[in-house]
Amino acid sequence: MxxxxxxxxxxxxxxxxxxxxxxxxxxxxxxxVAMFRLQGSKVLAVDMTGDAVKAKNGSMVAYDGQMAFKKLTGGGEGLRGMVTRRLTGEQMTVMEVRGQGTCWFADRASEINLVRLQGEKLFVESSNLLATDGGLRTGTTFTGLRGASQGNGLFTTTVEGHGQAAILSDGPAVVLRVAPQYPLIVDPGAYVAHQGNVRQSFQSGVTFRTLLGEGGGEAFQIRFEGDGLVYVQPSERNTIAGDV
Amino acid sequence: MTLREINSKMVEATVVPGQRLFSQRGAMLAYKGEVSFTPNIQGGQGGLMSMIGRRVAGEATPLMTVEGSGTVFFGHGGHHVQVINLSGDTLYVEADRLLAFEGTLQQGTMFMGSQGGVMGMVRGQVTGQGLFTTTLKGHGAVAVMAHGGVFEVPITPQRPVHVDPQAYVAHHGDVRNKLSTALGWRDMVGRGSGEAFQLELSGNGAVYVQASEEKL
Structure with a gap:
């Protein structure tokens, strides 16, 4: 604040x-409160009036007005956050951008999705997080087997509070709703982020065919149950699950 | 208007007799009508001296002359294409970003050192432009390539614009640019924010920025 x-x-x-x-x-x-808006689908413009946003290191492409860039060691979560991130391997190089004017962010022509948070928690991979409002808190959580299946390690980043966040996806992401009656099953490689009160479990469709090398390439999935939103990208990362 | 964007990655050019069009060699995708493509050994306009100048400057991209009557489609490497219409002012762009431009435009080469002396040369090295850059002057349309989409940021005397050198594509108008450094002790100890060098553009005009930090 x-x-x-x-x-x-x-x-x-x-x-x-x-x-x-x-x-x-x-x-x-x-x-x-910084104003986040999309300019096209690949550029994020943030209008600032003296406040700060956190953004991925080096993702600024242009700005007008006065801006100052400062690297936040350990994702700006203090000493505890720094140690946690080192230990979990969920490292995030974040900079704090503070100033007056408009700042444009982009990262390797990836598609950008805006997420508005009203007190709930957003779970996202640190590499897919482009920018967050200065008032949002970031942290790390344990994801278990699901994280490993995504090829991203056992931990993930959380964003919490009130404000906006921008997440990156390879191709335009679709937002899928999870309701108590309608659980959602997602390919680990295509999962980008999720928010809301959602429980996740890991399910495998490994049969004797998979063991014989005749699998359908969809041996592992993540199952989401509860109430919330899941962001899915139209592209799959290279995962162990994708090969079997 | 001769050049028209038909989607984000292709331009359509209308060729009429008596009007020439220059394009990067091999960038033609399809054409309708009677159109001829002649490789341009000189690599653009001007006489022999201009050609030598471009060769020396390393700004000699293989160009071809497009003449005849019909419609030609251009695209290259799946890069995003932006059509810029010039009305009397000068566009500064790297030669390898040029996809096609009208023959009515005057092509030239500019020495980076002529804008700001030694700092201008340093700027050219940092932005990857080299010591020379291509200028296009006059009335007509230019198709420029970029990685990811391109967006235009207007520059007014009150509001200078700072651009990441790697995301810079082109600029036009009466614009002065200088390299501003925000190097601090943090950068020296490897804790920089990744935004140590910025291209500061001030004056009157517009700058085109791509949504990526990757070169073509």
């Missing part, structure tokens, strides 16, 4: 430290 030029009563600042609700209201009161 960034202090604006406006006067802030002390009680409001103190209340802002607590719950997410008050914090958001306070931020709205100070008008320092």
């Amino acid at each position: 960034n202090a604006g030029t406006k006067f802030r009563p002390l009680w409001q600042i103190v209340r802002g430290w607590r719950g997410g609700g008050v914090r958001t209201r306070l931020r709205r009161y100070l008008h320092t």
